[in-house]
Amino acid sequence: MKKYALVTGASGGIGRAICLQLAREGYSLYLHYFQNKDSIKKLMEELSSYDGEYIPIQADLSSPDGYRRLVENIFSIDAIIHNSGMSRYGLLVDLEREQAEELVTTHVTSPMLITKELLPKLLQKRAGNIIVISSIWGQTGAACEVAYSTVKGAQLSFVKALSKEVALDGIRVNGVAPGAIRTPMMTVFNEEDIASLNEEIPMGHLGSPENIADVVSFLVSEKAAYITGQIIPVNGGWYT
Template sequence: MKIDLSGKVALVTGASRGIGRTIALELSGAGSAVAINFNKNEEGAKETLDLIKERGGFGIIVKGDVSVYEEAKRIIDETANKLGKIDILVNNAGISKVGLFIDMVEHEWNELIDVDIKGIINCSHCALKYMLKINKGSIINISSIWGSTGASCEVIYSAAKGAVNSFTKALAKELGPSNIRINAIAPGVIDTEMNAWLSEAERETLVQDIPMMRFGTGEDVGKLVVFLASDAAKYITGQIITVDGGMI
């Protein structure tokens, strides 16, 4: 089944690289106009836009830090002003810090919480103004398998992603009567720059824990985003969908 998102407008936060870039490309490939958000990696955002254009799609670049409410509002307003509306919001921007909890300092966990959960709250709050006007919309939050199981050496990241899952379920119940769907995707180990620090031995050990015997790809996540954003998923809301090759 080929999904057609022609005429839709999507905003993808943190779309300058990795999963966010692939999500933007998949949405564009389905026909949606795409706003590519970045905070620091402008060159990466331009590369994402170039890839979209090479494939015949249309997009714009919107700079801003989702962890700051006023900047999140500007990101949303700029997208709506330039593209006319917002049908799809993909809250993908996120950061991770690996290390023992006891060795962390306050500014590190504040940064994680500000980006990984407050960023989603900020962008969702601002985008809903536009979705409520047209009585429809789809918000897709990128969570993690660690949000439900927890991960040693990623304690605050796991806590933030657990909050994303609860936020998703609660907001879906609140907005169901307004025909606005809220879902989350919980990826497992995805082969992106975020996991580039793993040694070959560590990668092989991780693969042995995955029944499908491979890391996931950005496309594995991006294609699910396209489905959840489409009318093919019009009765799906409040769900945390795991994409992990059977790892948990």
């Protein structure tokens, strides 16, 4: 029987790595994206060497009703990977209301409502996994990323609360908190900034998207059968 996973933000660096890893493990995938259609086309080509079914779904999860477009295209589901996101750099005093609402909708409201709509499908099976890709800043906070840290922290609370609500139904809920990962989101920093950042990280280098995908792979597997409500940091020792 086919296993289906939804990966939001599949067009990004971490999303792509998660999709390729899950496809290798036999999952069919719902590939969510918003604007980067070219990246999804390329990902579909990469996935063509595997045997699953791969379904692209376009939806703006920063829009209040964007989640509806996503969930109405999902039928069978075994795992939900909430990976879609955006960052905002700058002082809190410069944050516009619209930017704050966009961050909250993308990182908190949409994932919560997507889960609400799809949860009955998991409850019917009495099995499944929900994984939230949060951030190191959700754990410790960052100056000039106050709003981003806030919504990422909310994701951690979502994981901990929901895991208790659905544990007896056979559904596990966990989070992953990446540190500095070499993805397009890091292009706001120049090489000098990256070198300075590397010096702060005990392991001496940025992580890769595959580092995150490996943890997701573990969490959806039976090897993690007794793990729920946990936040797994993947940050090279940067924050412990």
